[in-house]
Amino acid sequence: MPSTVMPTSSRGGGRPAPAAVHAVGLRKSYGDKTVLDGIDLHIPAGTVFALLGPNGAGKTTAVKILSTLITADGGRAQVAGHDLAAAPDGVRAAIGVTGQFSAVDGLITGEENMRLMADLHHLPAREGRRVTAELLERFDLADVADRPAQSYSGGMKRRLDIAMTLVGDPRIIFLDEPTTGLDPRSRHTMWQIIRELVTGGVTVFLTTQYLEEADELADRIAVLHDGRIAAEGTAGELKRLIPGGHVRLRFFDPAAYRSAAAALRGATRDDEELALQIPSDGSQRELRSLLDWLDSAGVEADELTVHTPDLDDVFFALTAGTDQPNQPNRPNRPNQKGTAR
Numbered sequence: 001m002p003s004t005v006m007p008t009s010s011r012g013g014g015r016p017a018p019a020a021v022h023a024v025g026l027r028k029s030y031g032d033k034t035v036l037d038g039i040d041l042h043i044p045a046g047t048v049f050a051l052l053g054p055n056g057a058g059k060t061t062a063v064k065i066l067s068t069l070i071t072a073d074g075g076r077a078q079v080a081g082h083d084l085a086a087a088p089d090g091v092r093a094a095i096g097v098t099g100q101f102s103a104v105d106g107l108i109t110g111e112e113n114m115r116l117m118a119d120l121h122h123l124p125a126r127e128g129r130r131v132t133a134e135l136l137e138r139f140d141l142a143d144v145a146d147r148p149a150q151s152y153s154g155g156m157k158r159r160l161d162i163a164m165t166l167v168g169d170p171r172i173i174f175l176d177e178p179t180t181g182l183d184p185r186s187r188h189t190m191w192q193i194i195r196e197l198v199t200g201g202v203t204v205f206l207t208t209q210y211l212e213e214a215d216e217l218a219d220r221i222a223v224l225h226d227g228r229i230a231a232e233g234t235a236g237e238l239k240r241l242i243p244g245g246h247v248r249l250r251f252f253d254p255a256a257y258r259s260a261a262a263a264l265r266g267a268t269r270d271d272e273e274l275a276l277q278i279p280s281d282g283s284q285r286e287l288r289s290l291l292d293w294l295d296s297a298g299v300e301a302d303e304l305t306v307h308t309p310d311l312d313d314v315f316f317a318l319t320a321g322t323d324q325p326n327q328p329n330r331p332n333r334p335n336q337k338g339t340a341r
Protein backbone atom coordinates (compact mmCIF):
# COMPACT_ATOMS: atom_id res chain seq x y z
CA MET A 1 0.00 0.00 0.00
CA PRO A 2 1.44 3.38 -0.84
CA SER A 3 1.83 5.03 2.50
CA THR A 4 3.22 8.44 1.78
CA VAL A 5 1.21 10.92 3.76
CA MET A 6 0.00 13.82 1.75
CA PRO A 7 0.73 17.24 3.10
CA THR A 8 -1.92 19.83 3.63
CA SER A 9 0.35 22.81 3.28
CA SER A 10 3.47 23.44 1.28
CA ARG A 11 7.01 23.09 2.59
CA GLY A 12 6.06 22.21 6.17
CA GLY A 13 8.37 22.97 9.03
CA GLY A 14 6.45 25.24 11.28
CA ARG A 15 7.24 26.39 14.75
CA PRO A 16 9.86 24.57 16.77
CA ALA A 17 8.36 21.92 18.99
CA PRO A 18 9.60 20.87 22.42
CA ALA A 19 9.46 17.24 21.43
CA ALA A 20 9.11 15.78 17.97
CA VAL A 21 6.91 12.99 19.27
CA HIS A 22 5.24 12.74 22.63
CA ALA A 23 2.81 9.87 23.09
CA VAL A 24 1.08 8.52 26.17
CA GLY A 25 -0.80 5.25 26.46
CA LEU A 26 -1.29 4.53 22.77
CA ARG A 27 -3.53 1.54 22.24
CA LYS A 28 -4.64 -0.32 19.17
CA SER A 29 -6.45 -3.61 18.69
CA TYR A 30 -7.58 -5.49 15.63
CA GLY A 31 -10.59 -7.55 16.64
CA ASP A 32 -9.64 -9.27 19.86
CA LYS A 33 -5.93 -8.98 19.12
CA THR A 34 -4.27 -6.21 21.12
CA VAL A 35 -1.39 -4.88 19.06
CA LEU A 36 -0.41 -1.85 21.13
CA ASP A 37 -1.31 -2.13 24.80
CA GLY A 38 -0.52 1.38 25.99
CA ILE A 39 2.81 2.67 24.75
CA ASP A 40 4.54 5.89 25.77
CA LEU A 41 7.09 7.61 23.57
CA HIS A 42 9.11 10.75 24.00
CA ILE A 43 11.40 11.71 21.13
CA PRO A 44 13.33 14.98 21.36
CA ALA A 45 13.52 16.98 18.13
CA GLY A 46 16.65 16.42 16.06
CA THR A 47 17.30 12.89 17.33
CA VAL A 48 17.04 9.41 15.89
CA PHE A 49 14.66 7.00 17.56
CA ALA A 50 14.59 3.31 16.64
CA LEU A 51 11.65 1.05 17.33
CA LEU A 52 12.63 -2.60 17.39
CA GLY A 53 10.46 -5.66 17.66
CA PRO A 54 9.88 -9.04 16.11
CA ASN A 55 7.60 -9.49 13.10
CA GLY A 56 4.06 -8.58 14.04
CA ALA A 57 5.07 -6.66 17.18
CA GLY A 58 3.23 -3.55 16.02
CA LYS A 59 6.02 -1.36 14.66
CA THR A 60 4.20 -0.46 11.45
CA THR A 61 1.00 0.03 13.45
CA ALA A 62 2.81 2.58 15.66
CA VAL A 63 4.19 4.39 12.61
CA LYS A 64 0.76 4.46 10.98
CA ILE A 65 -0.86 5.89 14.10
CA LEU A 66 1.78 8.59 14.59
CA SER A 67 1.64 9.56 10.93
CA THR A 68 -2.19 9.82 10.99
CA LEU A 69 -2.73 6.95 8.53
CA ILE A 70 -4.83 5.12 11.10
CA THR A 71 -6.32 6.20 14.42
CA ALA A 72 -5.44 4.81 17.82
CA ASP A 73 -8.15 3.24 19.99
CA GLY A 74 -6.79 5.01 23.05
CA GLY A 75 -4.08 7.27 24.37
CA ARG A 76 -2.94 10.59 23.00
CA ALA A 77 0.03 11.96 21.14
CA GLN A 78 1.54 15.15 19.89
CA VAL A 79 3.67 15.05 16.79
CA ALA A 80 5.62 18.20 15.95
CA GLY A 81 3.61 19.90 18.67
CA HIS A 82 0.26 19.10 17.04
CA ASP A 83 -2.28 16.88 18.71
CA LEU A 84 -2.77 13.75 16.64
CA ALA A 85 -6.53 13.66 17.16
CA ALA A 86 -7.31 17.37 17.20
CA ALA A 87 -4.91 18.65 14.55
CA PRO A 88 -3.98 15.83 12.16
CA ASP A 89 -3.45 18.32 9.34
CA GLY A 90 -0.76 20.06 11.37
CA VAL A 91 0.92 16.71 11.92
CA ARG A 92 0.75 15.84 8.22
CA ALA A 93 2.28 19.16 7.25
CA ALA A 94 5.35 18.51 9.39
CA ILE A 95 6.10 14.88 8.64
CA GLY A 96 7.19 12.58 5.87
CA VAL A 97 6.61 8.84 5.82
CA THR A 98 8.48 6.16 3.96
CA GLY A 99 6.36 3.06 4.40
CA GLN A 100 7.57 -0.48 4.81
CA PHE A 101 6.41 -1.14 1.27
CA SER A 102 7.41 1.10 -1.57
CA ALA A 103 5.28 4.02 -2.65
CA VAL A 104 7.17 4.23 -5.96
CA ASP A 105 5.05 3.94 -9.11
CA GLY A 106 7.02 1.58 -11.35
CA LEU A 107 5.32 2.59 -14.58
CA ILE A 108 6.60 6.15 -14.55
CA THR A 109 10.18 7.40 -14.35
CA GLY A 110 12.03 8.34 -11.20
CA GLU A 111 11.77 11.99 -12.13
CA GLU A 112 8.04 11.71 -12.77
CA ASN A 113 7.56 10.08 -9.37
CA MET A 114 9.36 13.02 -7.79
CA ARG A 115 7.38 15.59 -9.77
CA LEU A 116 4.16 13.89 -8.71
CA MET A 117 5.19 14.40 -5.10
CA ALA A 118 6.09 18.03 -5.80
CA ASP A 119 2.60 18.54 -7.28
CA LEU A 120 0.99 16.88 -4.28
CA HIS A 121 2.89 19.33 -2.10
CA HIS A 122 1.62 22.20 -4.28
CA LEU A 123 5.11 23.36 -5.12
CA PRO A 124 5.23 25.90 -7.95
CA ALA A 125 6.49 24.26 -11.18
CA ARG A 126 9.91 25.88 -11.08
CA GLU A 127 10.41 25.03 -7.40
CA GLY A 128 9.22 21.48 -8.12
CA ARG A 129 11.83 21.08 -10.83
CA ARG A 130 14.55 22.48 -8.62
CA VAL A 131 13.73 20.28 -5.63
CA THR A 132 13.38 17.21 -7.86
CA ALA A 133 16.74 17.78 -9.55
CA GLU A 134 18.46 18.46 -6.24
CA LEU A 135 17.09 15.34 -4.54
CA LEU A 136 17.74 13.06 -7.52
CA GLU A 137 21.33 14.29 -7.50
CA ARG A 138 21.68 13.88 -3.75
CA PHE A 139 20.35 10.32 -3.87
CA ASP A 140 22.57 9.37 -6.79
CA LEU A 141 19.61 8.84 -9.08
CA ALA A 142 20.19 11.63 -11.61
CA ASP A 143 21.61 9.25 -14.21
CA VAL A 144 18.58 6.99 -14.12
CA ALA A 145 15.98 9.72 -13.59
CA ASP A 146 14.38 9.19 -17.00
CA ARG A 147 14.08 5.43 -16.70
CA PRO A 148 10.84 3.76 -15.56
CA ALA A 149 11.18 3.10 -11.83
CA GLN A 150 10.31 -0.58 -12.32
CA SER A 151 13.72 -0.99 -13.94
CA TYR A 152 15.45 0.19 -10.74
CA SER A 153 17.12 -2.18 -8.32
CA GLY A 154 15.67 -2.58 -4.83
CA GLY A 155 18.24 -0.18 -3.39
CA MET A 156 17.56 2.45 -6.05
CA LYS A 157 13.80 2.19 -5.41
CA ARG A 158 14.38 2.58 -1.69
CA ARG A 159 16.49 5.70 -2.30
CA LEU A 160 13.78 7.07 -4.58
CA ASP A 161 11.21 6.31 -1.89
CA ILE A 162 13.09 8.41 0.65
CA ALA A 163 13.82 11.16 -1.86
CA MET A 164 10.06 11.35 -2.51
CA THR A 165 9.43 11.62 1.22
CA LEU A 166 11.80 14.59 1.42
CA VAL A 167 10.10 16.64 -1.30
CA GLY A 168 7.92 18.30 1.32
CA ASP A 169 10.95 19.22 3.46
CA PRO A 170 9.54 17.41 6.52
CA ARG A 171 10.90 18.11 10.00
CA ILE A 172 10.10 14.60 11.19
CA ILE A 173 10.44 11.52 9.05
CA PHE A 174 9.15 8.06 9.71
CA LEU A 175 11.16 5.34 8.03
CA ASP A 176 9.57 1.92 8.33
CA GLU A 177 12.38 -0.59 7.81
CA PRO A 178 14.38 1.68 5.49
CA THR A 179 17.13 -0.83 4.76
CA THR A 180 15.37 -4.18 4.70
CA GLY A 181 16.60 -6.07 1.66
CA LEU A 182 19.47 -3.73 0.92
CA ASP A 183 23.02 -5.01 0.43
CA PRO A 184 25.65 -3.86 2.94
CA ARG A 185 26.91 -1.06 0.70
CA SER A 186 23.42 0.32 0.05
CA ARG A 187 22.66 0.00 3.75
CA HIS A 188 25.69 2.13 4.60
CA THR A 189 24.65 4.68 1.97
CA MET A 190 21.22 4.83 3.57
CA TRP A 191 22.75 5.29 7.02
CA GLN A 192 24.80 8.15 5.66
CA ILE A 193 21.67 9.74 4.21
CA ILE A 194 19.90 9.40 7.56
CA ARG A 195 22.85 10.94 9.41
CA GLU A 196 22.88 13.88 7.01
CA LEU A 197 19.16 14.41 7.59
CA VAL A 198 19.72 14.51 11.32
CA THR A 199 22.61 16.94 10.91
CA GLY A 200 20.12 19.14 9.06
CA GLY A 201 17.88 19.10 12.14
CA VAL A 202 15.38 16.46 11.03
CA THR A 203 14.01 14.02 13.59
CA VAL A 204 14.05 10.42 12.41
CA PHE A 205 11.71 7.72 13.71
CA LEU A 206 12.79 4.43 12.25
CA THR A 207 11.78 0.85 12.64
CA THR A 208 14.26 -1.85 11.91
CA GLN A 209 14.95 -5.55 12.15
CA TYR A 210 18.67 -4.85 12.20
CA LEU A 211 20.00 -4.34 15.67
CA GLU A 212 23.26 -3.12 14.22
CA GLU A 213 21.34 -0.39 12.43
CA ALA A 214 19.75 0.82 15.66
CA ASP A 215 23.14 0.64 17.34
CA GLU A 216 24.72 2.72 14.54
CA LEU A 217 22.06 5.35 14.15
CA ALA A 218 19.76 5.71 17.07
CA ASP A 219 20.09 8.05 20.02
CA ARG A 220 17.42 6.03 21.75
CA ILE A 221 16.02 2.60 21.10
CA ALA A 222 12.77 1.01 22.24
CA VAL A 223 11.98 -2.68 22.07
CA LEU A 224 8.34 -3.47 21.42
CA HIS A 225 7.11 -6.77 22.82
CA ASP A 226 3.66 -8.06 23.67
CA GLY A 227 2.14 -4.69 22.87
CA ARG A 228 4.33 -2.80 25.27
CA ILE A 229 7.71 -1.12 25.33
CA ALA A 230 9.75 -3.85 27.01
CA ALA A 231 12.83 -1.64 27.31
CA GLU A 232 13.92 1.77 26.21
CA GLY A 233 17.22 3.58 26.34
CA THR A 234 20.48 4.20 24.55
CA ALA A 235 22.21 1.19 22.98
CA GLY A 236 24.63 1.18 25.91
CA GLU A 237 21.86 1.30 28.49
CA LEU A 238 20.02 -1.57 26.83
CA LYS A 239 23.16 -3.68 26.65
CA ARG A 240 23.66 -3.15 30.38
CA LEU A 241 20.19 -4.54 31.06
CA ILE A 242 21.29 -8.07 30.31
CA PRO A 243 24.03 -10.06 31.95
CA GLY A 244 27.57 -9.95 30.60
CA GLY A 245 28.96 -11.90 27.69
CA HIS A 246 30.10 -15.45 27.36
CA VAL A 247 32.84 -17.64 26.03
CA ARG A 248 31.77 -20.20 23.47
CA LEU A 249 33.68 -23.43 23.07
CA ARG A 250 33.08 -25.53 19.98
CA PHE A 251 34.11 -29.11 19.44
CA PHE A 252 34.40 -31.07 16.23
CA ASP A 253 34.48 -34.46 17.95
CA PRO A 254 31.19 -35.47 19.65
CA ALA A 255 33.06 -37.55 22.27
CA ALA A 256 35.27 -34.57 23.21
CA TYR A 257 32.12 -32.41 23.38
CA ARG A 258 30.38 -34.86 25.70
CA SER A 259 33.29 -35.13 28.10
CA ALA A 260 33.72 -31.35 28.15
CA ALA A 261 29.99 -30.93 28.82
CA ALA A 262 30.32 -33.36 31.71
CA ALA A 263 33.27 -31.40 33.11
CA LEU A 264 31.59 -28.01 32.62
CA ARG A 265 28.29 -28.66 34.31
CA GLY A 266 27.36 -25.00 34.57
CA ALA A 267 27.77 -24.37 30.84
CA THR A 268 24.84 -23.91 28.50
CA ARG A 269 24.82 -26.80 26.04
CA ASP A 270 24.14 -26.63 22.35
CA ASP A 271 24.12 -30.32 21.45
CA GLU A 272 23.42 -29.70 17.78
CA GLU A 273 26.40 -27.39 17.30
CA LEU A 274 28.59 -29.27 19.80
CA ALA A 275 29.14 -26.00 21.60
CA LEU A 276 29.25 -24.91 25.23
CA GLN A 277 28.70 -21.41 26.53
CA ILE A 278 30.21 -20.17 29.74
CA PRO A 279 29.26 -16.81 31.20
CA SER A 280 32.19 -14.39 31.13
CA ASP A 281 32.76 -10.66 31.09
CA GLY A 282 35.43 -11.20 28.42
CA SER A 283 38.15 -9.56 30.48
CA GLN A 284 41.75 -10.76 30.15
CA ARG A 285 41.87 -11.80 33.79
CA GLU A 286 38.69 -13.88 33.57
CA LEU A 287 39.76 -15.46 30.29
CA ARG A 288 43.12 -16.45 31.72
CA SER A 289 41.54 -18.15 34.70
CA LEU A 290 38.98 -19.85 32.46
CA LEU A 291 41.75 -21.16 30.16
CA ASP A 292 43.75 -22.39 33.15
CA TRP A 293 40.70 -24.14 34.45
CA LEU A 294 39.98 -25.73 31.06
CA ASP A 295 43.59 -26.97 30.92
CA SER A 296 43.37 -28.50 34.35
CA ALA A 297 40.06 -30.15 33.46
CA GLY A 298 41.66 -31.53 30.28
CA VAL A 299 39.18 -29.74 28.03
CA GLU A 300 40.51 -28.80 24.63
CA ALA A 301 38.05 -27.01 22.37
CA ASP A 302 38.53 -26.73 18.61
CA GLU A 303 37.19 -23.19 18.55
CA LEU A 304 36.98 -20.57 21.26
CA THR A 305 35.14 -17.30 20.77
CA VAL A 306 34.55 -14.47 23.19
CA HIS A 307 31.18 -12.84 22.95
CA THR A 308 30.39 -9.50 24.55
CA PRO A 309 26.71 -8.56 24.76
CA ASP A 310 25.28 -6.73 21.79
CA LEU A 311 21.83 -5.50 20.91
CA ASP A 312 20.97 -8.90 19.45
CA ASP A 313 21.31 -10.33 22.94
CA VAL A 314 19.07 -7.62 24.32
CA PHE A 315 16.54 -8.30 21.61
CA PHE A 316 16.49 -12.04 22.21
CA ALA A 317 16.41 -11.65 25.97
CA LEU A 318 13.53 -9.18 25.87
CA THR A 319 11.47 -10.86 23.20
CA ALA A 320 11.95 -14.45 24.37
CA GLY A 321 8.83 -16.50 24.81
CA THR A 322 7.02 -15.28 21.71
CA ASP A 323 6.76 -17.27 18.54
CA GLN A 324 10.47 -16.76 18.02
CA PRO A 325 12.36 -19.85 16.90
CA ASN A 326 15.00 -21.11 19.31
CA GLN A 327 18.22 -19.22 19.00
CA PRO A 328 20.87 -21.90 19.39
CA ASN A 329 23.67 -19.39 18.96
CA ARG A 330 22.38 -17.21 21.71
CA PRO A 331 22.91 -17.64 25.40
CA ASN A 332 19.90 -19.14 27.11
CA ARG A 333 18.75 -16.29 29.22
CA PRO A 334 15.53 -15.88 31.13
CA ASN A 335 12.95 -13.52 29.79
CA GLN A 336 13.79 -10.24 31.35
CA LYS A 337 11.82 -7.10 31.68
CA GLY A 338 13.57 -3.91 32.33
CA THR A 339 13.65 -0.36 31.31
CA ALA A 340 16.50 2.02 31.07
CA ARG A 341 14.24 5.00 31.23
Ligand SMILES: Nc1ncnc2c1ncn2[C@@H]1O[C@H](COP(=O)(O)OP(=O)(O)OP(=O)(O)O)[C@@H](O)[C@H]1O
Pocket residue numbers: 030035053054055056057058059060061062100
Ligand atom coordinates in the same frame (compact mmCIF):
# COMPACT_ATOMS: atom_id res chain seq x y z
N1 LIG B 1 -5.42 -3.91 9.09
C1 LIG B 1 -5.20 -4.93 9.94
N2 LIG B 1 -6.18 -5.78 10.27
C2 LIG B 1 -5.96 -6.79 11.15
N3 LIG B 1 -4.80 -7.04 11.75
C3 LIG B 1 -3.77 -6.22 11.47
C4 LIG B 1 -3.91 -5.12 10.55
N4 LIG B 1 -2.73 -4.48 10.48
C5 LIG B 1 -1.88 -5.14 11.30
N5 LIG B 1 -2.51 -6.17 11.89
C6 LIG B 1 -1.90 -7.08 12.88
O1 LIG B 1 -1.29 -6.31 13.88
C7 LIG B 1 -0.08 -6.92 14.30
C8 LIG B 1 1.05 -5.94 14.18
O2 LIG B 1 1.30 -5.67 12.81
P1 LIG B 1 2.42 -4.66 12.33
O3 LIG B 1 2.36 -4.61 10.85
O4 LIG B 1 2.28 -3.38 13.07
O5 LIG B 1 3.73 -5.41 12.83
P2 LIG B 1 5.26 -5.04 12.55
O6 LIG B 1 5.92 -4.96 13.89
O7 LIG B 1 5.36 -3.88 11.65
O8 LIG B 1 5.76 -6.37 11.82
P3 LIG B 1 6.86 -6.55 10.65
O9 LIG B 1 8.19 -6.63 11.33
O10 LIG B 1 6.48 -7.90 10.09
O11 LIG B 1 6.71 -5.45 9.67
C9 LIG B 1 0.08 -8.18 13.47
O12 LIG B 1 -0.39 -9.26 14.20
C10 LIG B 1 -0.81 -7.92 12.27
O13 LIG B 1 -1.29 -9.13 11.76
Ligand SMILES: [Mg+2]
Pocket residue numbers: 059060061100176
Ligand atom coordinates in the same frame (compact mmCIF):
# COMPACT_ATOMS: atom_id res chain seq x y z
MG1 LIG C 1 6.13 -3.57 9.78
